[in-house]
Amino acid sequence: xKVMVGGTFDPLHDGHRRLLNRSFVLAGPGGxxxxxxxxxxFASQKPHPTLPFEIRKKGLVDYISDQDFSVTWAVEPLxxxxxxxLDADFDAIVVSxxxxxxxxxxxxxxxxxxxxxxxxxxxxxxLAEDGHWISSTRIWRGEIDIHGRLVGQR
Numbered sequence: 001x002k003v004m005v006g007g008t009f010d011p012l013h014d015g016h017r018r019l020l021n022r023s024f025v026l027a028g029p030g031g032x033x034x035x036x037x038x039x040x041x042f043a044s045q046k047p048h049p050t051l052p053f054e055i056r057k058k059g060l061v062d063y064i065s066d067q068d069f070s071v072t073w074a075v076e077p078l079x080x081x082x083x084x085x086l087d088a089d090f091d092a093i094v095v096s097x098x099x100x101x102x103x104x105x106x107x108x109x110x111x112x113x114x115x116x117x118x119x120x121x122x123x124x125x126x127l128a129e130d131g132h133w134i135s136s137t138r139i140w141r142g143e144i145d146i147h148g149r150l151v152g153q154r
Contacts, residue, residue, distance in 0.1 A: 002090040003027045004118075006036030006078050007099075008043050008136065010050045012059045013146040015096065015126040015134045020060075022123050023094040024069040031071050034090065035060060036078035048140035053077070082106055085118075092119040098133070 005023040009016050023033045037057055043050040050056070057075055064073060076084065085093060085106045095103045103120045111117060125133040128148030138144050142151055 001027050001031045001092060002034070003031065003092045003094060004034045004036065004083075004085050004088070004090050005094045006038070006083060006085075008038040008046060008050055008056065009060055010043070010056050010136055011139055011146055012056075012063055013126075013134050013136065013139060014148060017063070018123050018126055019094060019096060020064065021067070022121065024064075024067070024071050024073070026092055026094060026121055027071045029070045033069075033071055033073040034084070034088070035073065035075045036083040036085070037075050038078045042079055046136075048137050082109070086110060086113060087115065090118060092121055094121045094123065096123055097125050098135075 003023045003026050005019060007016060007019070020035070027033050037053065037060065040050070040053050043053075060075055081102050086109050093103050093106065100120070100122050107117045107120070126148060128134050128138070128144045129150050130144075132138070134144060134148040139146060144150055
């Protein structure tokens with residue numbers, strides 16, 4: 001199965017790991033995962049600073065390489081909310097609760113272009129110790145670490 005997933009992945013936290021792991025498991029042995037990684041210009045729209053594309057890509061590559069996935073994969077630049085998902089031939093997209101509306105919109109736009117609908121697989125967001133979602137914004141603010149542990153509360 002060919003699966004797509006996308007994000008900024010900065011910093012790469014436990015929620016991102018869940019998203020990536022689900023993508024690889026869903027693709028299955030012999031499958032393929034395409035990871036859209038936001039470009040520097042697209043990532044600059046975030047409410048917090050982001051590391052350069054190549055550094056974020058290295059973090060993804062290092063994480064995936066450390067796993068035991070029997071799946072081919074590639075990282076492609078993501079210049080907007082959709083990337084190649086509007087026209088590419090693929091089977092499924094993996095999203096979080098937060099990005100589900102983008103996947104629904106992708107299917108709507110694919111239908112308008114005469115493309116087949118893709119399956120949407122939503123993961124649940126990983127919760128931090130305080131019961132709120134782990135997010136890059138919270139990490140950049142210094143509230144939590146990449147595992148959702150509260151910072152400065154110990």
